[in-house]
Amino acid sequence: MNKTTAKEKIILFTCNWHAFSSLEAAGIKNLVYSPALVPIRISCLGRITPGIILKAFEGGAAGVCLVGCPEGECHYQNGNREAHEVFEESRNLLRLLGYNENLLQYHLNSAGDGESFQVNIDNLVKNIQENRKIR
Amino acid sequence: MNTFAEIVQSNQAWLCLDCGKCSSVCPITLHLVDGYTSPRLLVEGAVNSGEDRVLEDPLLWSCLTCQRCSEICPSGVQFSEFIQDARQLAQEGGQRGECTHGGVIQSWMKSMTDPALEQNRLDWIDDELRIASESDVIYFPGCLPYYDTVFGKIDVEGTGIAKAAVKILNHLGIEPMVLKNERCCGHDPYWQGDMDTFRKLAEMNLETLSQTGAKRLITTCPECAFTLKSTYPEQVGDLGLEVLHITELLAEDENFHNIFPNNDSESLSVTYHDPCRLGRFMGIYQQPRDMIDNLGCELIEMGHHAQTSICCGTSCWTNCGQLNKKVQTDRLKEARSTGAEKLITSCVKCQIHYRCAQEDPVSGNEIQIDIQDLTTLIAERI
Numbered sequence: 001m002n003k004t005t006a007k008e009k010i011i012l013f014t015c016n017w018h019a020f021s022s023l024e025a026a027g028i029k030n031l032v033y034s035p036a037l038v039p040i041r042i043s044c045l046g047r048i049t050p051g052i053i054l055k056a057f058e059g060g061a062a063g064v065c066l067v068g069c070p071e072g073e074c075h076y077q078n079g080n081r082e083a084h085e086v087f088e089e090s091r092n093l094l095r096l097l098g099y100n101e102n103l104l105q106y107h108l109n110s111a112g113d114g115e116s117f118q119v120n121i122d123n124l125v126k127n128i129q130e131n132r133k134i135r
Numbered sequence: 136m137n138t139f140a141e142i143v144q145s146n147q148a149w150l151c152l153d154c155g156k157c158s159s160v161c162p163i164t165l166h167l168v169d170g171y172t173s174p175r176l177l178v179e180g181a182v183n184s185g186e187d188r189v190l191e192d193p194l195l196w197s198c199l200t201c202q203r204c205s206e207i208c209p210s211g212v213q214f215s216e217f218i219q220d221a222r223q224l225a226q227e228g229g230q231r232g233e234c235t236h237g238g239v240i241q242s243w244m245k246s247m248t249d250p251a252l253e254q255n256r257l258d259w260i261d262d263e264l265r266i267a268s269e270s271d272v273i274y275f276p277g278c279l280p281y282y283d284t285v286f287g288k289i290d291v292e293g294t295g296i297a298k299a300a301v302k303i304l305n306h307l308g309i310e311p312m313v314l315k316n317e318r319c320c321g322h323d324p325y326w327q328g329d330m331d332t333f334r335k336l337a338e339m340n341l342e343t344l345s346q347t348g349a350k351r352l353i354t355t356c357p358e359c360a361f362t363l364k365s366t367y368p369e370q371v372g373d374l375g376l377e378v379l380h381i382t383e384l385l386a387e388d389e390n391f392h393n394i395f396p397n398n399d400s401e402s403l404s405v406t407y408h409d410p411c412r413l414g415r416f417m418g419i420y421q422q423p424r425d426m427i428d429n430l431g432c433e434l435i436e437m438g439h440h441a442q443t444s445i446c447c448g449t450s451c452w453t454n455c456g457q458l459n460k461k462v463q464t465d466r467l468k469e470a471r472s473t474g475a476e477k478l479i480t481s482c483v484k485c486q487i488h489y490r491c492a493q494e495d496p497v498s499g500n501e502i503q504i505d506i507q508d509l510t511t512l513i514a515e516r517i
Contacts, residue, residue, distance in 0.1 A: 006166070036326035049240075050237065050285065051237030051239035054239055054243060055238060055242050056240075058246050069246065089285065092284040093243060093281065095255055096243075096255055096284065097281055098252050098253040098255055
């Protein structure tokens with residue numbers, strides 16, 4: 001497999017709970033997903049800030065995916081709602097800066113559901129790769 | 136690269152060793168909780184113990200570069216410049232201040248150093264505003280559209296100020312150019328000591344702005360005005376343009392009364408906060424006050440005003456914490472104690488910092504006062 005270069009990397013932020021469990025489930029079931037993804041596990045998706053997201057783009061990432069717990073199932077009650085606000089704010093910033101806003105994607109996935117993770121994450125990656133304009 | 140000894144020498148900071156007058160006015164020294172430091176102690180540390188002592192000093196990154204110290208300095212030491220030099224040295228050694236707001240502002244500034252970036256920063260221009268593709272005057276909104284996104288939730292005026300500025304210029308018969316690809320002026324990277332980002336931004340602005348053929352550049356942000364007017368010629372080159380803060384432009388006009396007739400404002404009482412860059416750095420104290428007077432507002436001064444004005448508490452998006460909140464709440468209490476209905480300022484960053492401090496539920500009503508930018512106050516009268 002070709003080595004992924006820095007400019008093709010897609011940073012995947014997952015929370016420690018539903019999202020990371022679904023990523024692990026995909027791995028256990030040998031479900032293949034894009035090698036461009038670089039997963040970073042954080043305690044809750046609510047801890048993400050526009051600063052962290054912009055930093056990824058500043059460092060040359062092709063895109064950023066945020067994956068968290070399904071609606072109403074956040075381990076800390078409202079982390080995913082907060083993350084959604086950050087997602088909207090960051091998209092606005094990306095638009096101002098002239099990036100395609102679709103380079104930032106958001107998805108909520110149930111724990112243990114590797115198949116859904118694979119299908120959805122593939123869609124997000126496709127979406128990012130089709131929308132790459134500047135980088 | 137300068138050493139600390141050279142920095143002390145070039146800023147004549149050794150004069151501080153015999154004095155320390157500024158310790159009594161430094162807003163940071165006043166509110167320090169852990170330990171004690173002052174501009175003099177920092178310089179003393181640089182002279183006696185060298186680099187390590189300075190790099191550990193809390194004042195290195197918490198200094199507001201507000202020039203309050205230089206204002207009363209009997210020896211003319213530019214302590215803010217000394218701090219800027221010292222921060223440069225610290226950055227070169229891999230140290231940096233703590234970025235506020237999760238570093239998002241530093242990130243967008245660094246992202247703007249990419250020459251391929253095509254920003255969408257003009258969405259705020261609506262049909263009522265008249266903009267020209269070629270003009271003698273450029274309006275430079277700076278980071279206002281970005282502040283809308285990040286600080287919209289605390290009701291910062293942001294592009295409201297930009298709209299007001301264009302409305303005022305249109306009212307004066309000026310149709311300004313507003314450039315799609317201007318970059319951040321680089322004020323904040325410069326004062327953080329991040330010269331690499333500053334130079335890249337400044338060189339791009341220099342190229343874009345000098346190609347326009349305009350004669351004047353108007354800003355609504357005192358930090359942009361000071362950086363474009365004074366820092367650029369020293370560090371990267373002259374823009375070849377006359378740079379004016381909007382209050383300077385308006386003060387030129389003796390017929391202000393006729394152009395902006397004061398209507399229902401008779402009863403409005405306001406107090407005015409001098410931004411550091413506009414006041415102590417550029418010496419513009421009287422013009423905004425004349426403006427307020429001309430609008431028919433009653434101006435009630437705070438105890439600390441004009442040269443003795445106190446900084447809004449945070450500078451260059453670095454190191455905001457308990458100390459800074461103390462500076463801000465004290466200043467807001469002072470504004471409230473005047474009994475004025477509104478706190479007027481002419482810098483968007485002062486507004487951001489005060490509005491952010493007002494979010495504090497503990498201080499409650501003690502620090503609540505309506506805050507408005509002078510530009511929008513004037514535009515409301517048109």
